[in-house]
Every structure is written in structure tokens, then in C-alpha cells.
């Protein structure tokens with residue numbers, strides 16, 4: 001595994017799994033702003049539940065490494081880290097925005113799945129699935 | 135000339151006029167009042183009274199086969215003003231695309247475009263006491279102080295609907311004074327037209343036969359005749375006029391009564407989870423106006439309808455549920471276990487909605503409303519909006535009105551309503567669902583959950599709107615239409631049809647504003663013939 005790839009995986013997981021700091025939001029914290037933005041999902045249980053539902057439909061993706069590879073595919077990296085393909089410098093806020101772009105692309109291209117009657121983008125479901133497996 | 139109680143006229147008497155109009159519902163009223171003050175003598179022949187009359191109403195009974203439908207004497211009214219005495223009053227012009235030939239919709243296409251009806255829509259709105267500018271987005275924006283939602287590439291557009299309220303709601307009563315004071319319009323109440331007599335070739339109508347409930351028979355003669363008796367009664371009267379041709383008047387190509395259409399609604403079908411729990415939906419809520427109510431609704435852009443091959447559909451934000459998302463905080467993976475179990479049996483538990491609300495809000499980055507994170511973390515409030523879907527039905531020759539063996543009190547065959555949908559209608563509902571979900575998702579406005587009955591789209595029970603359309607369709611080709619672009623019967627050159635029975639396709643809007651606009655257009659045509 002190249003150094004960039006492993007960094008990217010680490011960044012992705014950190015963004016997904018870092019505990020949001022809201023429980024402490026009322027406390028003075030020099031990193032309050034950053035902490036609040038940490039974590040793509042503020043409720044990991046909800047994300048995990050949707051992820052699990054997705055994996056039921058796509059059991060072949062029920063593998064953390066596979067999901068990471070899919071989420072960090074070259075096509076996705078062009079959007080996530082357009083400069084050099086390295087997520088390390090991107091920052092959670094930008095990462096979130098980039099994932100929004102990917103999600104919109106999914107809807108445009110019909111890369112979507114139905115979960116309980118709701119149409120969701122495959123990218124957002126893969127992120128949820130990663131939470132479910134982590 | 136005012137009102138005449140036809141029961142008081144002599145048996146065998148003949149009513150003479152320049153134009154005889156059969157039916158004083160919105161269509162007949164609009165035509166008659168358009169001639170008000172003119173030198174043209176109008177006889178407006180109305181089956182009912184200016185109030186409800188049980189015996190007259192009983193004439194509206196009929197049979198229902200096919201898709202279940204409420205009784206036919208419940209879904210229309212026989213009295214001055216017709217069904218506008220119990221209508222919802224919701225009005226809006228049809229869209230430009232509704233008039234076009236759409237190659238993905240069989241039998242679509244009007245003989246003219248929206249621009250032809252525009253000036254008449256203006257007059258129709260006035261007829262209903264609604265100012266024209268009320269349909270404009272800017273006017274609604276100013277009135278409610280809120281803006282419509284913005285969709286990526288304007289794939290979904292917002293339109294403004296009006297609900298006629300107050301005095302204007304019952305259109306018969308609203309225009310009664312005009313009729314009362316008219317010098318050239320005579321309104322004959324309790325005048326039941328039971329037959330249309332033509333020459334031997336059925337190319338000209340020569341007279342109408344009128345019966346009253348006190349057993350008098352009269353005749354009415356005019357240069358021109360307008361049949362404006364409603365979307366079910368118009369074909370019935372033509373089919374009953376079968377002395378010259380057994381199949382009925384105007385029915386040489388077996389089209390009279392066919393292509394019956396309704397608007398299709400499936401309540402509790404679509405649920406919107408907005409990404410932002412604070413999404414402003416004031417534009418879409420009923421707003422009280424001087425003339426009634428006004429509200430916004432959503433519809434697919436022309437481009438989306440064309441590219442996805444959709445029928446025209448609209449979405450109304452109905453019930454809004456706003457509940458703090460508290461239950462989700464339960465510790466452990468209880469819900470997950472439930473979901474997994476349910477998933478294996480193909481059922482999804484209700485709390486999925488709560489999880490969706492959380493995930494969608496996160497992913498669509500409502501973080502600027504960090505309010506929720508600060509005070510309610512980690513759960514967002516659960517807001518869901520019922521989206522009522524109302525779509526057009528695809529013209530279907532097997533969906534029809536025909537004569538029953540049962541007879542009414544005049545010995546005339548009652549009618550049978552055999553309303554039918556096709557697979558194409560359910561396929562369209564699938565496509566509509568797909569598009570509404572996709573467009574909300576890509577616009578970062580939320581996600582739409584479709585709730586299908588067991589068995590899927592085919593088993594959706596369509597909820598009737600009491601809009602009776604298509605049964606004497608308009609087309610310049612007599613093989614494809616009962617009336618031509620001027621609403622004149624192909625077969626008899628002095629008989630015209632007014633009402634939604636002439637609609638070749640029906641768009642997603644309620645029909646009456648278009649009925650009235652077409653009626654004004656027909657009045658202009660008749661005035662043109664005179665000059």
C-alpha cells in the first residue's frame with residue numbers, strides 16, 4: 001500500500017469516526033469550531049443502521065478495505081482531493097463538501113439504491129456502510 | 135329575461151332562440167353570460183332549480199363498473215351552477231406542454247396550444263372572482279413573505295394554485311344576478327333535455343326535446359346548440375340521441391363516451407424528509423387571500439417530463455409532522471438488530487425514518503444550522519412532509535361511459551361509468567416516483583420515501599377527484615375526435631360541446647378553469663359566426 005493511500009484511508013476513517021464534540025459544546029474549547037465539524041455523521045448509530053441495510057443489499061461490499069477502495073477510487077479522489085490526490089491537507093469541511101459533490105453526481109448518474117422506499121446515493125450509503133463495519 | 139320555471143309553460147310549447155345551451159354549470163354559465171347585453175337570444179336550459187331538488191338529482195344516478203367510484207348522483211349536481219355547488223374551487227391554467235403532442239403519451243395533443251387559451255384563462259379567472267396576477271410566483275412571494283424551494287437545474291418548478299372562496303365559490307349563485315337582469319339570456323329551470331333531433335343525415339340539429347318532472351314535453355329550436363351538461367352527461371345525451379343513427383349522435387367512429395379520464399391521486403404515497411429540519415415551507419401552505427386561498431405546489435419542468443417520458447404530475451405538501459427525534463437516543467444496537475431482522479423479511483421498521491432524518495441532515499450538511507448540534511446533538515428533529523401526488527391519466531379508449539339497461543324516470547337509459555387504467559399509468563407512477571426522489575436528492579433538499587402498498591404500483595388505489603374528462607374528445611380528425619378545434623361536433627355542424635369532455639389530455643390541474651376558458655373561446659367563435 002502506498003503512503004498516500006494509507007494516509008487517505010486514515011483521514012477518511014477519522015472523518016467518519018471521530019467523535020463530535022457536541023457533548024462538550026458548552027465548555028470553552030480552543031478547538032470548538034473544528035470539533036463541531038469533526039465527523040461526517042453526528043449520529044453514528046443512524047449511519048450504521050443505514051449502512052447495514054445497504055450491506056444487506058450488497059453483501060459483496062461488506063469488507064472495510066473494499067469499501068475504502070471504492071470510496072477512494074481514482075474518480076472519487078479527483079473530487080475529494082483535486083490538487084494531489086492526498087486527503088491529508090483537505091480538512092473535514094472540504095471533505096464534506098466534496099462528498100456532497102459526489103453524492104449529487106450519483107443522483108445525476110442514477111448511482112442510487114432504495115433503502116426502505118427511500119432513494120439514497122451509493123456514495124452516502126458506502127460511507128454509512130463503513131461506519132457500520134468500523 | 136330572467137328565469138323561467140319550465141314546469142309552468144304549456145305542454146308542447148316551443149322555445150325559440152338563436153343559441154340553446156344545455157346545462158347551466160360553469161361551462162353553460164360562462165357561455166351564456168358572455169352574450170349578456172348582446173342581441174343574440176340565448177336559451178339556457180337547466181335540468182335543475184337554483185337550489186337542490188331531490189327528484190331532479192335522482193336523474194343523475196347511474197351504474198359504476200371498473201375501478202370503484204362513488205355513486206354518480208353524488209359526484210355531480212343537477213342545479214344552477216352544476217357541480218360548482220360542491221366543488222373544491224381549486225383552479226389553475228394548464229401548462230404549455232399539456233397541449234402538445236408528446237410521443238411518449240398515446241393520443242396526446244390538442245389542436246391548439248396554450249397561447250390560444252391565454253386570453254380566455256384571464257377572463258375565466260375573473261369569472262371565478264380571482265385576480266390574474268394571483269397565479270404569479272412574485273405575487274405569492276410578496277403575499278406570504280416566503281420563497282419557493284430552489285431545485286438543481288430548475289428540474290422541479292413551483293406553481294401557484296388558487297382556491298375560489300367566498301361568494302364566488304358557488305358559481306351559479308355568483309352569476310345569478312347577471313342572469314336575472316339579462317335582457318337577452320333566458321334561463322329555463324327544470325328543463326330536462328331528453329333528445330336531440332337532427333335532419334336525416336344527422337348533419338344539422340333541428341330541435342331539442344325537453345321534459346319536465348310534471349310530465350310536460352316541450353321543444354327548443356335555435357340556429358346553434360351547445361351541449362354543456364358535464365363530462366358524464368354530455369356523452370350520455372349524445373348516445374341517447376340515436377333516432378337517426380343507432381350508435382348515437384357524433385358516434386360514427388365509436389368515440390363518444392370513450393377516453394374517460396380522471397386525475398390520479400395516491401394519498402400517503404410519498405413522504406419528504408427535508409435535509410434541513412427548518413426548511414421553510416410557507417410558500418406551499420394554504421394562505422388566506424381576499425378571494426379564497428392560495429398555495430404553491432411542485433411540478434416537473436418540461437425538460438424533465440420530456441427526458442424522463444413522464445405524464446404531468448404535481449406534488450402538494452400536505453400534512454407536516456414535526457417531532458423531536460428523541461427515541462433514537464436509546465442505547466445499544468436494538469434498532470439495528472430490528473432492522474436486520476426486518477430486512478430479512480423484506481419489511482423496514484418505522485424508526486428508519488428517524489435514522490434517515492439524522493443521516494440526511496448530516497450528509498446534506500445542514501451544519502450551518504449548527505443549532506441542532508449545539509442543543510440537541512446528536513439527533514435532528516424528525517420533520518416529514520406528506521407529498522400528495524396528483525397526475526394525469528393517460529387517454530385510454532377502454533375507459534368509458536356507455537348506456538345502461540336501467541332507465542330513469544323519463545324512460546331513458548341511465549349511464550355506466552367504466553373507469554379503467556392501464557399498465558402505462560402504473561409505469562408512469564414508477565417513473566414519477568423515481569424522478570421526485572432523484573430531484574430532491576440532487577438538489578440537497580431532502581429525500582423522498584415512497585410508500586407502496588403490497589404488490590407495488592399496480593395496487594395503488596386511485597382516489598377520484600370527481601373530474602370527468604375526455605368523453606367527447608377534441609381532434610380535427612373525425613376518426614380521432616368527436617369535436618373539432620372549435621368544439622363543434624364533426625357530425626352535426628350546428629352542435630357544439632362545452633366542458634371537460636372535450637379535453638384530449640388533462641394535465642395535472644383541476645379542470646374547471648380550462649372548462650371556463652374554453653367556454654369563452656366557444657362564445658367568441660359563435661359571435662364570429664353571427665358577424
Ligand SMILES: Cc1cc2nc3c(=O)[nH]c(=O)nc-3n(C[C@H](O)[C@H](O)[C@H](O)COP(=O)(O)OP(=O)(O)OC[C@H]3O[C@@H](n4cnc5c(N)ncnc54)[C@H](O)[C@@H]3O)c2cc1C
Pocket residue numbers: 156157158159160161162179180181182208209210211212213214215216217218220221222223224225325326327328362363364365367371599600601602632633634644645646647649
Ligand atoms: C366534490 C367535487 C369537488 C370538485 N373540486 C373541483 C376543484 O377543486 N377544481 C375544479 O376545477 N373542479 C372541481 N370539481 C369538478 C367541477 O365541479 C367540474 O369540473 C365542473 O363543475 C364542470 O362544469 P360543467 O359546466 O362542465 O358541468 P357541471 O358542473 O356538471 O354542470 C352541468 C349542468 O348541466 C345540467 N344538466 C345535466 N343534464 C342535463 C339535461 N339533460 N338537460 C338540462 N340540463 C342538464 C346539470 O344540472 C348541471 O347544472 C369538483 C367536483 C366535485 C363533485
